[in-house]
Amino acid sequence: MLSEEARNSSEKDVLSDLFAGNHPRGDVIFAGTHCGSSHHQGRPDLPSQQQGMLHVLQHGSMRVLFDGGKTVLLDRPGVVLFGCPVPHDIDTPERGAEVVCANLDFPDTGLGPAKLGLPEYLVLPFEEIPGLEAITGQLFSESQGAQPGHRTAINLLVDLLLLMVLRHCQAQNLVRPGILAALRDPRIARVVGELHQKPGENWSVERQAETAGMSRASFAARFRELLGTSPGDFLQTIRLDMAFGLLREGKRLQAVAGQVGYRSTTALARAIQQRHNMTPRELHADSSAENSARQSAI
Numbered sequence: 001m002l003s004e005e006a007r008n009s010s011e012k013d014v015l016s017d018l019f020a021g022n023h024p025r026g027d028v029i030f031a032g033t034h035c036g037s038s039h040h041q042g043r044p045d046l047p048s049q050q051q052g053m054l055h056v057l058q059h060g061s062m063r064v065l066f067d068g069g070k071t072v073l074l075d076r077p078g079v080v081l082f083g084c085p086v087p088h089d090i091d092t093p094e095r096g097a098e099v100v101c102a103n104l105d106f107p108d109t110g111l112g113p114a115k116l117g118l119p120e121y122l123v124l125p126f127e128e129i130p131g132l133e134a135i136t137g138q139l140f141s142e143s144q145g146a147q148p149g150h151r152t153a154i155n156l157l158v159d160l161l162l163l164m165v166l167r168h169c170q171a172q173n174l175v176r177p178g179i180l181a182a183l184r185d186p187r188i189a190r191v192v193g194e195l196h197q198k199p200g201e202n203w204s205v206e207r208q209a210e211t212a213g214m215s216r217a218s219f220a221a222r223f224r225e226l227l228g229t230s231p232g233d234f235l236q237t238i239r240l241d242m243a244f245g246l247l248r249e250g251k252r253l254q255a256v257a258g259q260v261g262y263r264s265t266t267a268l269a270r271a272i273q274q275r276h277n278m279t280p281r282e283l284h285a286d287s288s289a290e291n292s293a294r295q296s297a298i
Contacts, residue, residue, distance in 0.1 A: 014183060014193040015166075018111060026054065026102040026158030028151065031143030034062075034092045034099040042085025043103060049112045052104035053082040054162060055090060058140045060097025064123075065089045077136070078125035081165055083118030100143055102158045108245065115237075117178020117228075122169065129168045135161050177228030187212040187219075188226055192234075199239045200261040205231050240275045243268060247283040 030038070042051050055062065061075040066088050074080060082088075082104075092099065106112040126132050139157040142150050170180040182188045191208050208231050209219035223231050239260040246256045253265050262268040269280050 014189045015179075017193055018179065018196055019163075022107045022111065023159065024052070024104055024106045024111075024162055026104055026155050026162060028100060028102045028143075028154045028158060030099065030101040031140075031154060032098070033096040034090070034101075035094055035096045037089050037091045038101075039087070039089050040101065041087040046105060047108070048085055049114060050106045050108055051085040052106060052113050052118065053085060054100075054102045054104055054158065054165075055080040056100040056102075056136065056139065056158075056161065058098040058100075058136060060092060060095070060099075062097055062099060063091040064121075065091060072121075072123055074123055074125070076125050076127070078123065078127075079161070079165060081118070081122045081124065081162075081169075083113040083116075083120055083122075086120060098140060100139060100154070100158070102155075104162065108241075111179070115178055116166070117175040117180045118166075118169070119174070119176055122174060124165065124168070129164065132161065132164060135164065177226060179227070182223075182226045185222065185226060187214060188223055191219075191223070191231075192227075195235055195238055199235065199242055200259050202261070203231075203235050236271075240271055243272060244276050244278075244283070247272070247280050253280045 040053060042048050055064070056079050057074050058077055061073065062080070064072040064074070064080055066072075066086065072080070090099070090101070104113075106116075126136065135157060139154060139161065142153045142157065147153075166180060169175050170183050173181070173184070175181050179192060182192050191212050194211055195203060195208075205220060206216055208223075209216045212219050214222070220231060223234070227234055229237075239262070243256050243260045243262075246259065247253065253269060257263070257265045257268045260268070262271075272283075273279050
């Protein structure tokens with residue numbers, strides 16, 4: 001049995017548990033000296049709720065221009081983080097600015113920007129986020145060289161930079177209601193971690209409140225305050241997102257239903273279609289097609 005100290009230590013790292021093997025990933029689309037203007041928008045091959053963007057400025061200045069005329073200026077080293085694929089232009093002086101631009105791909109199993117609670121966009125000078133110098137220094141060093149694996153290195157450094165930015169946003173309360181906000185309260189964070197780890201168990205609101213060490217009424221109110229939804233609806237979302245991922249991997253509906261806490265395969269199939277606009281049969285067909293394509297490529 002874990003000691004209280006060990007349990008508290010584990011509870012403080014719920015985000016690592018949630019991101020284990022399935023964290024947001026950066027895909028760098030530009031790295032170097034940026035001169036003039038460039039347009040950025042969402043990718044057509046990925047649902048918008050799984051997308052974000054990140055612009056990193058090391059030297060110079062960068063202006064972000066939105067549709068409708070709104071403009072944001074970053075005139076010192078920093079980042080502009082987008083929690084959704086908002087169409088925009090970035091404009092830099094003719095003499096150039098050192099910039100890295102990356103698309104952000106979020107998992108399709110329920111840990112997208114909205115569920116995390118990311119705002120539409122944030123402008124964050126590095127001076128507000130201590131400790132980033134080593135990461136950004138290596139990021140721009142890799143972007144200027146041609147060492148073997150430099151593109152992989154750049155993407156991994158963007159992943160790490162994003163995690164540090166998310167940590168800062170959570171600590172400074174720069175987020176909307178969502179998982180990052182829930183981490184401010186270790187009692188609610190404990191429940192969020194348990195629900196993700198064991199979605200198939202019988203999680204009544206009473207049991208969740210007991211896990212949090214709170215009364216039912218206080219727990220439900222605090223949960224909604226931090227996550228913007230009820231405990232029951234949050235659990236339902238976790239279950240359906242997990243079921244979607246398992247079905248897409250080719251798992252059978254009956255096995256998936258038991259794993260995510262559904263007694264009725266019919267009810268699960270109906271809920272999957274309502275949430276993801278795809279039937280389990282269509283998910284299986286997509287999975288089979290992807291597997292066939294991989295086998296053909298070997």
